[in-house]
Amino acid sequence: xxxxxxxxxxxxxxxxxxxxxxxxxxxxxxxxxxxxxxxxxxxxxxxxxxxxxxxxxxxxxxxxxxxxxxxxxxxxxxxxxxxxxxxxxxxxxxxxxxxxxxxxxxxxxxxxxxxxxxxxxxxxxxxxxxxxxxxxxxxxxxxxxxxxxxxxxxxxxxxxxxxxxxxxxxxxxxxxxxxxxxxxxxxxxxxxxxxxxxxxxxxxxxxxxxxxxxxxxxxxxxxxxxxxxxxxxxxxxxxxxxxxxxxxxxxxxxxxxxxxxxxxxx
Numbered sequence: 421x422x423x424x425x426x427x428x429x430x431x432x433x434x435x436x437x438x439x440x441x442x443x444x445x446x447x448x449x450x451x452x453x454x455x456x457x458x459x460x461x462x463x464x465x466x467x468x469x470x471x472x473x474x475x476x477x478x479x480x481x482x483x484x485x486x487x488x489x490x491x492x493x494x495x496x497x498x499x500x501x502x503x504x505x506x507x508x509x510x511x512x513x514x515x516x517x518x519x520x521x522x523x524x525x526x527x528x529x530x531x532x533x534x535x536x537x538x539x540x541x542x543x544x545x546x547x548x549x550x551x552x553x554x555x556x557x558x559x560x561x562x563x564x565x566x567x568x569x570x571x572x573x574x575x576x577x578x579x580x581x582x583x584x585x586x587x588x589x590x591x592x593x594x595x596x597x598x599x600x601x602x603x604x605x606x607x608x609x610x611x612x613x614x615x616x617x618x619x620x621x622x623x624x625x626x627x628x629x630x631x632x633x634x635x636x637x638x639x640x641x642x643x644x645x646x647x648x649x650x651x652x653x654x655x656x657x658x659x660x661x662x663x664x665x666x667x668x669x670x671x672x673x674x675x676x677x678x679x680x681x682x683x684x685x686x
Contacts, residue, residue, distance in 0.1 A: 445678055450517055454525045457509040460502045461529040468499030469574055490647035504659040511613040512670050514597045526590040530583055537579055540572040581631030589624030610664045617660040625653040
């Protein structure tokens with residue numbers, strides 16, 4: 421009997437255990453959430469090179485903020501479109517897979533971000549074809565190599581600050597989330613989601629600016645650092661609160677998926 425079982429396992433091959441794991445709805449859900457999480461984080465890093473004016477985008481009058489002796493408008497990196505989604509994904513993964521799940525996807529995101537930027541820098545160093553350099557001239561881009569390098573060649577201080585802030589923020593977020601959950605039980609999902617974001621993004625917002633622009637080559641003065649960090653944090657918290665309904669929608673959809681009757685192994 422033992423020999424027969426061994427033979428059956430050998431015939432099934434090494435793919436059988438992996439297939440059994442993916443047969444679990446929880447496993448497929450984690451793969452899907454991790455893919456969406458990493459994709460959003462990666463895109464946010466690359467599109468973050470663009471700075472946009474929020475007031476002009478919305479077609480409203482400029483909002484001139486005054487903080488710490490500094491003034492400015494509501495200008496943000498384009499990555500802020502996606503980071504709120506990452507916050508929601510963090511809370512959803514934390515809700516269903518706990519600390520280990522968030523740590524797994526966070527380290528995956530950091531690894532893929534570093535990997536992507538490594539190959540972006542390698543691509544920048546490739547010798548450009550002479551005819552390609554001017555193909556964008558009619559569209560206002562006289563030097564395609566310079567444009568490519570400026571878009572994909574973010575400074576190492578910026579990349580280092582962003583990745584460090586992201587990872588530290590994620591570790592803080594998951595810890596605060598679980599502590600609030602331990603104190604409140606399954607009630608008040610909004611509180612543990614928003615509370616953990618409030619603490620983690622307070623740290624994240626200032627770490628990235630400090631590494632990229634205070635320690636980095638621009639050497640921002642402290643008042644400017646504090647003012648921009650405060651404005652960025654206020655924006656993140658506004659979006660975190662605005663997206664609370666999406667958190668509940670996602671929670672309901674996931675619970676429905678995990679508890680529905682099996683149909684064709686779905």
